[in-house]
Amino acid sequence: MTGIDDLKVLVDYAVDHGKSKSDAIIARAVLSSDAQVRFSQNNIDISKTWRSLEMQIFAVVNGTKTGSTARAVATKADVEKAVDDLVAFTSKLPDSMFYAGLEDSVSKYPEVQDRYDSNIDTFVEESTEIVNSAIDAALQEGAKRVAGALMVTKQHFFFRSSLGPEGSLKKTGHELNVRALQDELDYSGQGLHSGTLPSRSEKEMIEAGARAGRLSKQAIGAVQGEPGIYDLVLTPTVAANVLGRVPAQANPFVIMMGMSPLSDKMGEQIAPDFITAFDDPLFPGGIESTPFDWEGTPSRRTNIIEGGVLKSLLHNTTTARMYDTESTGSSRLARMGMGMRMLLPGESNIVFENGSMKLQDLLDTDRPTVYVTNNWYTRFQNQQSGDFSTIPRDAMFLVEKGELTPIKNVRISDNTMRMLSNIDALGNDRTQVYWWEVRTPTMIPTMRIRDCRITAATL
Amino acid sequence: MKDGMELAEFCVDYSEGLGCDYAEARYVEGFSRGLVYRNSQPVSGGVTPSSGIGVRILVGGSMGFASIDRMDRGLAEEAITKAYRIAKNATRKTPIDLGEPVENRAKWKMKVKQSLEDVGIEDIMETCAELNKCMEGLASYLLMVTPRIERKYFISSEGTSIASEVSRIMIVAILTAAAKVGSEQRYLDFTLAGGWERIREENLFTKLADEVARLRNAAENAVMVKELLDQPVDMIVGQEVAGIIAHENVGHPSEGDRIMGREGAQAGESFWRDLKLGESRVGSDVVNVSEDPTIPNTSGYYEYDDEGVKSRKRELVKNGIINEPLLNREFGARFGLGSNAAARAVSYNREPIIRMANTYFEPGDHSFDELVEDVKLGVFMRSFQEWNIDDRRYQSKYTGSEAYLIRNGEVTDTLVRRPVMETTSVGMLSSIDAVSRNLSFEFPGTCGKSDPMQGVPVYAGGGEIRFRGIRLGGVG
Numbered sequence: 001m002t003g004i005d006d007l008k009v010l011v012d013y014a015v016d017h018g019k020s021k022s023d024a025i026i027a028r029a030v031l032s033s034d035a036q037v038r039f040s041q042n043n044i045d046i047s048k049t050w051r052s053l054e055m056q057i058f059a060v061v062n063g064t065k066t067g068s069t070a071r072a073v074a075t076k077a078d079v080e081k082a083v084d085d086l087v088a089f090t091s092k093l094p095d096s097m098f099y100a101g102l103e104d105s106v107s108k109y110p111e112v113q114d115r116y117d118s119n120i121d122t123f124v125e126e127s128t129e130i131v132n133s134a135i136d137a138a139l140q141e142g143a144k145r146v147a148g149a150l151m152v153t154k155q156h157f158f159f160r161s162s163l164g165p166e167g168s169l170k171k172t173g174h175e176l177n178v179r180a181l182q183d184e185l186d187y188s189g190q191g192l193h194s195g196t197l198p199s200r201s202e203k204e205m206i207e208a209g210a211r212a213g214r215l216s217k218q219a220i221g222a223v224q225g226e227p228g229i230y231d232l233v234l235t236p237t238v239a240a241n242v243l244g245r246v247p248a249q250a251n252p253f254v255i256m257m258g259m260s261p262l263s264d265k266m267g268e269q270i271a272p273d274f275i276t277a278f279d280d281p282l283f284p285g286g287i288e289s290t291p292f293d294w295e296g297t298p299s300r301r302t303n304i305i306e307g308g309v310l311k312s313l314l315h316n317t318t319t320a321r322m323y324d325t326e327s328t329g330s331s332r333l334a335r336m337g338m339g340m341r342m343l344l345p346g347e348s349n350i351v352f353e354n355g356s357m358k359l360q361d362l363l364d365t366d367r368p369t370v371y372v373t374n375n376w377y378t379r380f381q382n383q384q385s386g387d388f389s390t391i392p393r394d395a396m397f398l399v400e401k402g403e404l405t406p407i408k409n410v411r412i413s414d415n416t417m418r419m420l421s422n423i424d425a426l427g428n429d430r431t432q433v434y435w436w437e438v439r440t441p442t443m444i445p446t447m448r449i450r451d452c453r454i455t456a457a458t459l
Numbered sequence: 460m461k462d463g464m465e466l467a468e469f470c471v472d473y474s475e476g477l478g479c480d481y482a483e484a485r486y487v488e489g490f491s492r493g494l495v496y497r498n499s500q501p502v503s504g505g506v507t508p509s510s511g512i513g514v515r516i517l518v519g520g521s522m523g524f525a526s527i528d529r530m531d532r533g534l535a536e537e538a539i540t541k542a543y544r545i546a547k548n549a550t551r552k553t554p555i556d557l558g559e560p561v562e563n564r565a566k567w568k569m570k571v572k573q574s575l576e577d578v579g580i581e582d583i584m585e586t587c588a589e590l591n592k593c594m595e596g597l598a599s600y601l602l603m604v605t606p607r608i609e610r611k612y613f614i615s616s617e618g619t620s621i622a623s624e625v626s627r628i629m630i631v632a633i634l635t636a637a638a639k640v641g642s643e644q645r646y647l648d649f650t651l652a653g654g655w656e657r658i659r660e661e662n663l664f665t666k667l668a669d670e671v672a673r674l675r676n677a678a679e680n681a682v683m684v685k686e687l688l689d690q691p692v693d694m695i696v697g698q699e700v701a702g703i704i705a706h707e708n709v710g711h712p713s714e715g716d717r718i719m720g721r722e723g724a725q726a727g728e729s730f731w732r733d734l735k736l737g738e739s740r741v742g743s744d745v746v747n748v749s750e751d752p753t754i755p756n757t758s759g760y761y762e763y764d765d766e767g768v769k770s771r772k773r774e775l776v777k778n779g780i781i782n783e784p785l786l787n788r789e790f791g792a793r794f795g796l797g798s799n800a801a802a803r804a805v806s807y808n809r810e811p812i813i814r815m816a817n818t819y820f821e822p823g824d825h826s827f828d829e830l831v832e833d834v835k836l837g838v839f840m841r842s843f844q845e846w847n848i849d850d851r852r853y854q855s856k857y858t859g860s861e862a863y864l865i866r867n868g869e870v871t872d873t874l875v876r877r878p879v880m881e882t883t884s885v886g887m888l889s890s891i892d893a894v895s896r897n898l899s900f901e902f903p904g905t906c907g908k909s910d911p912m913q914g915v916p917v918y919a920g921g922g923e924i925r926f927r928g929i930r931l932g933g934v935g
Contacts, residue, residue, distance in 0.1 A: 035545065038910065040721045043552055047545035048524040050808055051538045052511075066503045072511065072528035089492065089506045092580045097500035124541075128548045147723030149910045177910075179724035185732060185851050190724075256497055258599040258635035258644065337603040338629045340493035340505035376727075377847035381858050381877060382644050384635065389856055391849050393727070409854055411847075411881065436725050436910055457854045458930035459886030 028159035040147035100321040109291035119199035134209030141213025143180030165296020174198035180212035189215020219395040225407035240433035244442035286349035355426020386416035481517035483615040487807035491607035499591040511807035520554020526808035558792030567762035571654030619767035636678035643678035681876035693837035701921030702902030712852035715790035727850025742888030752816035758916035759816025820921030823894030895922035
């Protein structure tokens, strides 16, 4: 029993078997078929395929004891054992301080556009050709060495809650990362493309290779950057990593953990009035787009920052009741620790309103400015305050009188809330960012930010 | 295990039948239970059994990988055939060579006194309650406890057959202490390797209570000490900071796949690429950093790696000179050195790649007091919070959590707020003039690498280390 048509049968087994043993049970059967091509030094290193059928179950037992499980299943016996194990485990737990109910009304769900690519299987078979074309594009633009990965995912799931809601979704996605390097370690550039319709994205994938190649060539001759205070122009890739995380921290559980800078900021101006950011699970082409959340609440857009003011947190049914408000349709079975899942509020796609400025206009400035095209290894000294540092990598430029001079070896050491409030201008190039360093799909434009602190090694 | 082992053997046979030049299959069966608490109150719990098979094949010099999570021959055939076809289309210019065949047959098991499978959830909750009690009084705290047992069966077309079992107790606490202004935070990983007895053997409750008290003290009392920023000062770091330095500034750049560029687009390359093994100096004479998966009761413990190669200690840096990279079979062949058993796969659905195990500064000949006694002005950074390093592993930053002013040969009671050591790897390692004899692995962690991400449990440590002439705060 491993076909798409069997998902409903497996879920029905779980809910029917579990509903008399629990106060509420939600089961979701997820059939996945993923593939990845990894490459480096202009060669394909490995081609990978994954096949999985996972049953995810959340159960409420004896009032407010909550537990979850996720495991591979194939038969009715597997499903019933999963339910029995979970109920037995959960019944021994103490009451949860983080449970106040589940969605219990049945709704008609909205449609999500551009969610499934019917040519996915053919695309996977030909994915090595696309990769080789992206490598060639980078080399043609001047790269000497090209590395990266193309991941293609296909998933079909069905869910049902013992409280009524049920639904299913077929979805596909892709994630390409191309890094182009010169012979030297210091001169490199990156191109990304991600989305939901891989077979219609071949042109963009090849352009990602070309962009990586161009940037690596522009980075040649990079010199040690001078530390100091600069305006920063951050590409969507960097803006997503550094500032795209702030709306995602509008999460009651993250606040309760002490891991959000937004705990006492509701209603406050935390960004300039031209900044609006929202969670949009219905965004066309969004990698995490879904018509309903994990409990079955219909998806909808939630304005988190509106006109620069913090307007809303993301809620599931539990946190909505704790905060005396309505669920935003943001229930997720989140991963915690090693293999554990918990029903928590969580973001889907984070979307920033687009700006109006062309890149060249953002860079046309008399102020000391650094243009950062990529970054990695963002770490926080304090998540509540937003004190952090991150390391620019790949092409980075000092901007002087409209001229770009490649620089290297500096670090952004600043504060996310201060940077958010210092956004000066937005580009008109909003792009979906989803890669190794950004695991929440984030639609965000290039940002220019005033007076940021750049540091460098002392020894 | 039996069904999984038989299917693993079938996968290897089937791959050979397709025409693969090499095939290996890894069946992994795991079981974990987890609990999460916030400010001592239970949030939720989870139970996660997992099992599946990862198959790696070599076809005409190209590598393929297939993973399945059900013990179904038809599914295995379909997934392996797909991987075979994509790999065959890869048209790799330089064929992958795994070097000399490996034909090891063994069974090994991490030693435990009380199996994690035999521990009742009530006992786990009781332990959690004790741990939570240690954190009372903080502004907020989160506790995650996840005992996990994992059994593997690895078989290859070359005749290798390895069965293994490991047990780990993942314990993570996220602490927030109120400060004069705002707060100070710590992310603490206390992951233990072995059976449930390790909780008591490691005095975990005492350790956690001690860390909580230290964080509260630092949050309430740490101050900026301006004269430390006005001039280069000496710095002594504790074993936890020594561990992260050994891991980030020495362990990662020593990884053979990074050096050869295979991680180029993700975890990055390595400044070791342009150096010569046995010749290039990256640190002072007293710098000796090793990697050793054979140390019992560590997260990095294994007797055979995930390619079936017998594990051994690796001396990465000897007397300040780079000595030996970490290698799996593929990169062992490319370096001409052979594998030194550094291949690890974090799950059945991940390929084995080069990873660290337990990375540490070899102990020196000083006592801690001897390190301190001739420091006129400096800082003792006992622990850290924020850190990062560039993707060539050349420029790092470590920001102190608990740090003390050293003046005239004594560690004072003055707590220094968030001292920053922002240096290059070579600059920092070259400024070391002494390492204490107090080797301790105070940094259990989860090391991230590869795509899809593989977070692998590691330990790191060292003795206390003295650095001379460090300018704190970074430039700028």
